Amino acid sequence: MAVVSKHIPVPDRVSVRRALLSVSDKTGLIEFARGLARHGVALVSTGGTRKALEEAGLAVSDVSEVTGFPEIMDGRVKTLHPMVHGGLLAIRDDEEHKGAMAEHGIAGIDLLCVNLYPFEATVASGADYATGVENIDIGGPAMTRAAAKNHAYVTVITDPQDYASVLAALDEDKGQVPLALRKKLAQKAFARTAAYDAAVSNWFAQQIAEEAPDYRAIGGKLAEVMRYGENPHQAAGFYKTGEQRFGVATASQLQGKTLSYNNINDTDAAFELVAEFNPQRTKAVAIIKHANPCGVAEGASLRQAYEKALLCDPVSAFGGIVALNDTLDAEAAEEIVKIFTEVIIAPHATDEAIEIVGKKKNLRLLVTGGLPDPRAKGLAVKTVAGGLLVQNRDNGTVDDLDLKVVTKRAPSEQEMVDLRFAFRVAKHVKSNAIVYARNGATVGIGAGQMSRVDSSRIAARKAQDAAEAAGLSQSLAIGSVVASDAFFPFADGLLSAAEAGATAVIQPGGSMRDDEVIKAANDAGLAMVFTGMRHFRH
Template structure:
């Protein structure tokens, strides 16, 4: 069996996009139309001749529509192996008519959940008959065509036009694969809702995650690696994948990963004051807030102009012309922001390869969520790091009390350190990063690297001294020894923010007091691997 002529079709859809046109085309080809409930009404209103499922089964739709298609007259017509003598005899004996085409899309479960509907409404939007028909038709794809997405109607039209009213086995295989993926994603969404929302389980015993492919990427982190972007199958928080790409080349794997890092960090800063984040290889290399966006850009760039080359820039406010023109003075891969005025867009247009992404809003840094990482033989799942601290959460452990300005810089440095790969050391002065040390095997080396970057930045800018002088320094985890803190003091830090909790806390506090620096503990760490 290869080509199968469509003579009888069953249509039952929640999303009625294009279904009238589809049914009209089928009817013109002499296809008998069988339908249910609202779909049947829509087709009749369009003047089409439709046979009710209840007429086929001999039973009325009942129990508020919960029971209508779960019947041998339907599933026999879907599952029968047409060239099997026993199956054919059973169809004749019970007067079961073959169904050649099934067009079904499912109750809008995920959309119902996203709307905030009550529990009873959510339960009623768990489709039973639809997935059953989809699976029956998909299993028997040697004889039955299954469509679950209005986007595939055009493909069906081409099949019917090119094969004299029939579909090919290759087409039916593709649609069957998509159908099983659809029901799997649907059941996954239901399972997740029951586990996380209804039962409030943190880590359920069984977890299925459904995703749909967004884009196939040119390659992964390196040219010899293959890559694709996948999106949650249901409604989700919005981020880089949902951004509008105004201009520029296709986004790469690294672009997406780095832009996500930049967007996540810039979202930590409220939009009442412009903030700019520059990211390179998923690590921030410059962060600043200022009275104007241009000043924030200039301060962020000054932190590490070498690393900023070929980086990702994010802003927490819409882009203006002056800032856009300044950004285009260096090679920049991606710029992402909450908007861009016409003059800014014109300035970026002069760099056609630069990718400009606009998001409707910034992600909520306190939003709950899960992070998944694959390891050999399994997966690691954790809640995302949504930990945040304010001044009221801090404990001053030094003899010297910090000033208001020092405290503000310390909290700024703490926000940035949360987004720097461990071990992380971040120096901040007057609302701008002065030096960042990331990803070292020990905290002392991170501190020294950050201080050296600050020295190089000062030399490049022609300053008399690096901006680590008089700065606040953040450490993403406690100082296990006093040497890391002393390295920061040598660089000029006068304020330290760190989690605390080391066996040698007293030794570190004593070193801070002897150096005359203020120090606060957060009681929370921010490892990032």
């Protein structure tokens, strides 16, 4: 049954006389504790935190002195005690609560400073199951939630970044903390324990191979407040989930303006695409506009790959995102900065390249330290009204597929190389996706159309436009191969590709009309392979 409020007025300001500190992250701890001591606050602590405070010369009581019970079971049980939780939860202005405190000798705890066991970092480091379980904090979240619930009288801190604001409040109000700050910190505390529990529950689901648990929680920590979202009237923030995956969330921004919501979305799309290309095998560049590639290519050097990618759609590339699968060097940087580019993202960058990019003050340069593994498992989340759609990340790669030749003519060796290339790219194009490619470069891309034949026609038109921009007499699609992210439901899309000049096709297959499509390919003299895997991206 619900607990009915007694409607006791909440004080605006409360004094901090006694604080309990128990932290795993000791960043700024000593300075904060000294600030509390300066205001006459009595300090209570646990284990390693108490030791650190004592070594700094601060007077501190061990929590076992408060509970009258020693820390036991390797530290699993130390703060789970009425002397602690009574001190956190007691409503100071409730006569019944005050009577209980007096009867049992419970002293109030006015400030709680807790940050939790580093569970997220532990499991991200590849720790085994037992180590992961041992790093699940129990007492910390329990105390945090208790203090946050009783924010009417208790200040709760879960992040070292908030030490300064609390000390400033104590300085301004002679040892008191205002209600507005207590509320703000309580909200943050509940969000922190929610994100923590989300990390634990999702890790557990992964450990037991539970693909669709009855409850799914998603949590993250604010990395940056965006100026706005996709459009100026939309508020937005960028949150990091703690997943150890090279990309925008783990990147260092070496220069340029602050990233916008759309920049982050597009840069992530670009880097995930270019990661499909192993830098030990080839250099690759992807140019992205509005989360769709407008040019992708591989080459002997990054500069060559960029020039080939740019040729595909130089108009759309203006103001785009450029992603590289290897260290940005001076030669590539010199080419990229010749046109307006929003973001460059690469695993690393040479000093010479950084200097070249630095001449474009607004151009953002991100270095990630590595490439994301396209085969790695993970979750993809999308919101709908009243719910979340959660699925596994699309970690299928064409290199792991058994390609099946279904036409009379098999692809040539070069066609097969280009077919694999085109299918890698198609995986990252919005559905319905059609990609024309030749000699390790896209030459025409059709994305996001309601009809696959329309995507094919748009891609063919892009190839023609690119040829005209380059001063060539015939479409770049002549002699190309074509990839489709899903099967051709009818032969018309395939025939449209043949009319554009494609000589070979790669597609998942699986249509009720596969026989009709195969016959059309044979009649047109096309080679065609089935992958058995589709890559819808909506």
